[in-house]
Amino acid sequence: MSVSGITTWLRPATLTEAFDAVREGALPVGGGTDLALHAPRGTTALVDLVDLDLDFVISSDDGYRIGAMTTLTGVMEHPGLAAHLGGVLPEMLIHIGSPLLRNAATVGGHLARARLSDFVPVLIAIGAGITVFDSRGTRSMELETYYERNVFETTHLITEVSVPAAPPRSAAAFQRFSVKGFDIATLNGAITIGLAEDGTVAHARVVLGETPRLGERVPDAEQMLLGRVLEAEVIEETIAIAATEPFGSDSRASAEYRRDLARWVTRHCLQRVAQRLEVV
Amino acid sequence: MKIDLTVDGMAVTAEVDPGETLLPFLRRLGAASVKNGCDNGDCGACAVLVDGRAVNACLFFAAKAAGSEITTAEALAGADGLHPLQTASLDLGAVQCGFCTPGILMTALDLLAYNPDPTEEEVRHWLAANYCRCTGWVKPVEAVLAAASMLREQEAS
Structure with missing residues (x-):
């Protein structure tokens, strides 16, 4: 949908110029798919980040660096990222919009909007970091810190997302519930588990999203899992803890309904992680 | 501008x-x-x-x-005639009112460029990007699979 009232389209060649434009009120454009529908009223200038060389995926022993202008399709089609932790990224991304949307929508654009996200819970579960550029220069932080400290409410540009290398013997899984396939999730969750040599859990991240808050870890569940073997009883305990999170009500579901969904989402995530780790 | x-x-x-x-x-x-x-x-x-x-x-x-x-x-249509996606769509009755057809063809073109031998499930997933109120999608899915096969044969010969 064309956006009325836009008088200026900028295409800067440097991050500093792009940031200056944003500081003066221009909105940064990644793929533009969300802005085309939801540009805030009164927006007059857009700044296209296409010339900033932020469309890349770089893999190394430390993991992956994903440029903010990488499309969601670019993540799904990257062989390393697609297979990371048993395939949790494509498992989740396939639910975001359609191929047509994912061909345009960018990682940075999605995270900058920071609402209604299947992506955020998965990125937190796999330990992702984010790098932003602002008047202080470039800095990196954990993705959960970025949202916790409301960095995203300050004026900045997202430049990249980092995904750490997988812990030994690890896998992750994502599950969402929505009324219809294309609907935004009523509740979603993502879990990463890494095993020690003796088969006990050495690394655990349990994340629930759309609670209706953006993805957040469930630290009590993670603590409980450490040192345990991923068997039926432990899965039930994790589910019980996940259901004690503070859920909220909104137009999509009541808190009580979300509590039931959290049990279902957690069970599916853990069962799939266990399958991927071949412990069941 | x-x-x-x-x-x-x-x-x-x-x-x-x-x-x-x-x-x-x-x-x-x-x-x-x-x-x-x-x-x-x-x-x-x-x-x-x-x-x-x-x-x-x-x-x-x-x-x-x-x-x-x-x-x-x-x-899509070139000097050699219609594109296999167009031929298959016509031959297999994938075009009814035709309004959604150009969009379906372009989505399918992208799919087949990156995945020349898709499964029916993959084709169905991709065509979920394109609403079709006439056909119920069955014939467009068949047409994309047939076009994929035609394109693979062209590639092989």
Whole structure:
């Protein structure tokens, strides 16, 4: 949908110029798919980040660096990222919009909007970091810190997302519930588990999203899992803890309904992680 | 503002509004195959390729396409006749009212470029990007699978 009232389209060649434009009120454009529908009223200038060389995926022993202008399709089609932790990224991304949307929508654009996200819970579960550029220069932080400290409410540009290398013997899984396939999730969750040599859990991240808050870890569940073997009883305990999170009500579901969904989402995530780790 | 781009193989210099998307822009250029079904990113009737990837023209700012190569369904048929996707769609009855057809063809073109031998499930997943209110999708899915097979045979010969 064309956006009325836009008088200026900028295409800067440097991050500093792009940031200056944003500081003066221009909105940064990644793929533009969300802005085309939801540009805030009164927006007059857009700044296209296409010339900033932020469309890349770089893999190394430390993991992956994903440029903010990488499309969601670019993540799904990257062989390393697609297979990371048993395939949790494509498992989740396939639910975001359609191929047509994912061909345009960018990682940075999605995270900058920071609402209604299947992506955020998965990125937190796999330990992702984010790098932003602002008047202080470039800095990196954990993705959960970025949202916790409301960095995203300050004026900045997202430049990249980092995904750490997988812990030994690890896998992750994502599950969402929505009324219809294309609907935004009523509740979603993502879990990463890494095993020690003796088969006990050495690394655990349990994340629930759309609670209706953006993805957040469930630290009590993670603590409980450490040192345990991923068997039926432990899965039930994790589910019980996940259901004690503070859920909220909104137009999509009541808190009580979300509590039931959290049990279902957690069970599916853990069962799939266990399958991927071949412990069941 | 003025942008330079390539549309269906032709170099174009054109005036665009900075807030305008590709959908009204391409239709203004005469590409009537780019259909305005919902103007909301839901229906896929406006799908075109931007540098080889299918996108919703209604959600893609025209100014972003500066320097890009746009392909619409108008460019599918070449000197050798119809594209296999078009032939298969006609032969297998995948075109009824036809409004969604150009978008389906462009989505399928992207799918087959990256996945020449898709499963029926993969085709169904991709065509979920394109609403079709006539066919119930069965025939378009069959047509894409048949076109994939034709394209693989062309590639092999």
